[in-house]
Amino acid sequence: MAEERLDPEALSRLVSVGLEVGDESGLEVANLDFCLTALLGSPPFAGAVPVITRLHGDALRVTYFEVEDGRPED
């Protein structure tokens, strides 16, 4: 999903990935967190972290990407 939505050069500047995971999604949040941390720590990524929000229900969605945009902070 990140590769589809971000420019290739932005992938290494990905800082965090927001996800919403429902308690009936069928996923174990700790396992998902472990897998995503490993995935986002490997090229083309460079150490982005998953930020998982737990919800009721069966939601399982990516909510946002945060990317360092290369400009100094205001």
Add this chain to the structure above:
Amino acid sequence: MAVRRIDVRERVMTRNDELAAGVRERLRQAGVVALNLVSSPGSGKTTLLECTLEQLGEELDIAVITGDVQTQNDADRLARRTTRLVQAVVTGGACHLDALQVETALGALDLERTRLLFIENVGNLVCPASWDLGEEAKVVVFSVTEGEDKPLKYPKMFQQSRYAVLNKIDLLPHLRFDLDQAVANARQVNPQLRLFFTSAITGEGMDQWYAFLREHSRAVAPA
């Protein structure tokens, strides 16, 4: 450095669900009923299918797609019971089948000569509940050796399934398994669940299973 947030709000399963919809339409056009067999490892899915293939393989033009993390053992076992094609999918570590794997496997099957397709999923009561494969229905298989609280521990799988097979009932005299409680637990999670009670070893309850498959595969005609 400044950080820019890009809102996404996209379901993780979107791509899989699109593929599953394509598989479902392809099967509907061909008049094929697809049942996705899900269970924990060792519930007896493959033995149930071995018997089903022997009894109904030719009559109902059954084809099978098997999913295993490693090995083609299940596909090899089933292929010995039928002349019809058994298509193996080795997931290479993944704990479930996905719609792309099923779509690819369909390419090897002769759908014109198939009325009933079994998809034997990877043994796992968690992840396969979340993956639509384009099947008509999920059939959850659980056995009396697993404990009567399985439906309560894995509710999503039992909620997602339209049918349940409680297998290995020949072992009931040897176990402290409360059959009524197991049924009550399953109905608590999914009141609409239709249950079958089988022993693929002794044949007990298999006639009801076969009758269901006959009735079910007759109900669908090619579009």
